[in-house]
Amino acid sequence: MTKPAAPKRHLPTSPFKAPVPPVPKHFAMGDQVTHDMYGLGRVIGIEDGVAALVDFGSTQVRVLSPYAKMTKL
Template identity: 85%
Template sequence: MTKPAASKRHLPTSPFRAPVAPVPKQFETGDQVTHDMYGLGRVVGVEDGIAALVDFGSTQMRILSPYTKMTKL
């Protein structure tokens, strides 16, 4: 059995730059978006940093942050 790889920590004395965390995506009510699974939609509600409620026409879905499969158009 193998253990899952632990994340590496950055030492302050390292000559290499620390990895930069990606900037979280921000959506506002009314934004038109596309989702890899659900297609085109419009944001109808936002819970800051938690989720976005998106109307995809036939259904409304609550998409959770970090919105990896959703892109703002």
């Protein structure tokens, strides 16, 4: 198992702005969502900060955090 890469350090003398970390997404039971790969679905289970179980009609998928391809409607 490999460790995730450490984020690059922002140098105080850099002329560029420091990167802003993305805001974590939060989902609740019953939320209607859309996924780039699976389409429209409804959240049927939550593992806090780890994953969401989503029913897409034809299949149920466990989508892992940070939910990059999933958005709440």
